[in-house]
Amino acid sequence: xxxxxxIERIPGGLMVVPLxxxxxxxxxxxxxxxxxxxxxxxxxxxxxxLIGLFLLCNGAQITLKEAGVSLGKGVTLTAVKxxxxxxxxxxxxxxxxxxxxxxISALAIISAVTNSNGGLYTxxxxxxxxxxxxxxxxxxxxxxxxFLTMVAMGATGLANIPFIALVAVxxxxxxxxxxxxxxxxxxxxxAPGQKLLIPFFAFPLGAALDFRTIxxxxxxxxxxxxxxxxxxxxxxxxTIKYIFRENKGVGAAxxxxxxxxxxxPAAVAAVDPTLEPLVAAATAQVAASVIITAILCPLLVSYLxxxxxxxxxxxxxxxx
Numbered sequence: 001x002x003x004x005x006x007i008e009r010i011p012g013g014l015m016v017v018p019l020x021x022x023x024x025x026x027x028x029x030x031x032x033x034x035x036x037x038x039x040x041x042x043x044x045x046x047x048x049x050l051i052g053l054f055l056l057c058n059g060a061q062i063t064l065k066e067a068g069v070s071l072g073k074g075v076t077l078t079a080v081k082x083x084x085x086x087x088x089x090x091x092x093x094x095x096x097x098x099x100x101x102x103x104i105s106a107l108a109i110i111s112a113v114t115n116s117n118g119g120l121y122t123x124x125x126x127x128x129x130x131x132x133x134x135x136x137x138x139x140x141x142x143x144x145x146x147f148l149t150m151v152a153m154g155a156t157g158l159a160n161i162p163f164i165a166l167v168a169v170x171x172x173x174x175x176x177x178x179x180x181x182x183x184x185x186x187x188x189x190x191a192p193g194q195k196l197l198i199p200f201f202a203f204p205l206g207a208a209l210d211f212r213t214i215x216x217x218x219x220x221x222x223x224x225x226x227x228x229x230x231x232x233x234x235x236x237x238x239t240i241k242y243i244f245r246e247n248k249g250v251g252a253a254x255x256x257x258x259x260x261x262x263x264x265p266a267a268v269a270a271v272d273p274t275l276e277p278l279v280a281a282a283t284a285q286v287a288a289s290v291i292i293t294a295i296l297c298p299l300l301v302s303y304l305x306x307x308x309x310x311x312x313x314x315x316x317x318x319x320x
Contacts, residue, residue, distance in 0.1 A: 007199075015123040016298045018199040022206025023291065033207055043203055050201035051119050052172045054126075057193030059176025060186060061131040067177065069132040069244075074139025076243060080235045081143055081254050085113030088231065098278065103220040107265050107275055108282035112289040113228050115261035116143055117297075119205050121253045123198045124298060128305045129250035133240075134194075138170045140254065208259050209291050217288035224285050225292025229255040233300045241308070249305030256293040261286050 007013040022043070025032055033044040062070065093106030100106055118141055125133040180187035214221060233255025240251030265282035269275040 014127065014195070014198045015120065015202045016295070018202040019120075019206035019209075019294055022203040023209040023211060023294075024206075026207045026209060027211045042200070044207050045204060047119060047201045047204040047208075050197050050204075051122060054122060054193060054197040054201060055134070055137065056172040056176040056179075057190040057197070058122075058126065058131055058134040059173035060180030060190040061194065062135050062173070062177050062180070064177070064181055066132045067135070070135030071139065073132060073240070073244060074136035076239055077136060077236050077251065077254050078140050078143055080239050081116055081140075081232050082114050084232050084235050085110050085115075088113060088227070102223060103281070104224050104285060105278045105282055107268060107278045108220075108224060108285045109227075111261055111264040111268070111282060112224050112257045112286045113232060114143055115258045115264065116140060116232075116254045117205075117256035117258045117290070117294065119201060120256050120294060120297065123202060124253035124301050125250050126194050126198065128248060128253070128301055133250045135173060138173055143258075205259070206294075209294065210287075211291065213284060213287040214291055217284040220281075221285040221288025222292055225257070225289040225296065228257055228289055229293050229296045229300055231255075233297060237304050247308040249301045249303070249308055252301045252304050253297065255297045255300060257286060257289040259290050262290060 007017050010017060034040055089106040089110035092101045092104070092109055098105060100109070118137055121140060122134055122137050125136070176190065180190065217224075233252035236251035236254040237249060238251070240246050240248065262283060265275075265279045265286060269279045
C-alpha cells in the first residue's frame, strides 16, 4: 500500500491528513488519546516538543546571510495579519454595533483574524517555501496569543509583550543555525527532520480540535473562518509575491486562527468587562474558525503555489 504517496497527492496532505485524523478521534473517541504513557505523550501532548525539534532542524538549514530575510518576512507578515484583522474589526465595531457582521462581533473578528496557527504555518512553509519562510515563525509567534488582539482593541496600556515566550520560540532556531553553520555534517544530519516531523506534530494539533464546535458556532463561525483564510491568506500571498518578489503560495499560510485564540475573547474581556456579554458567542465562533482555517488554509496555499509555479515554468519556457 502506497499510503505516503497517496497522502502527498492531497494539498498539504502531510499536515492536513494527520490533523483531521486527530480531530476526528478527539471528537468521537476522545478517551482513546487519554490512556496515558507514551500514547498520550506522543499523540495528544506531543505537538510542542516536536515543533521545537522541527524548528531546530529547519534552523540548521538557514545560513547567516538568510537570517535577515527570515526576519523581514516575519515582521511584514505579522504586520499584514494584524492590520487586516484590526481594520476589519474596527469597521464592524464602528458601523455595525455589538451584534456585528451576521452575528460576528468585532471582538470575535479581531480575536480570530489577528491570530495565526504557528504549527500549521511552519508545516506549510516547510512544504511550499524555503528555510527563510519557516524562520519567519520567530516573529510571527508574536500574534499567537491575546497580545495583538488587546492592542487592536485599544488595551495597549494593560498588556505587555510576553518577551520570554518570544525568546523561547527563537532559541531552537538559533541552536539549529549555530550547528548548521559550524558543521556541514550537522546540517545534513538534521535536514530530514524538516519533512519527517510534520505528520507527527500535526496529529496532536488536530487532537486539540473538536468538530462539534462548528455546530455550536453555526454560520457565523464558519463565515469567520472563511474570512480569515481569504483575507489574511491572500494578504500574505500578495506580500511575499510583490514585496519579496517570490512567486510561491507560502505567504497564504498565515490565513489561520491559532488554537489558543479560543481563550482570547475571555482574556480581552478580563481587561475590559464591558465586553463580557460577547464572550460566549465570540469564543464559539473563534473555535469554529480554528477548525475551518486548519482545513481550508492548506488548500488555498496549495492552489496559489500551483498557479505561481506554473507561471514560473511558463516564463522559463519563453526565455528558452
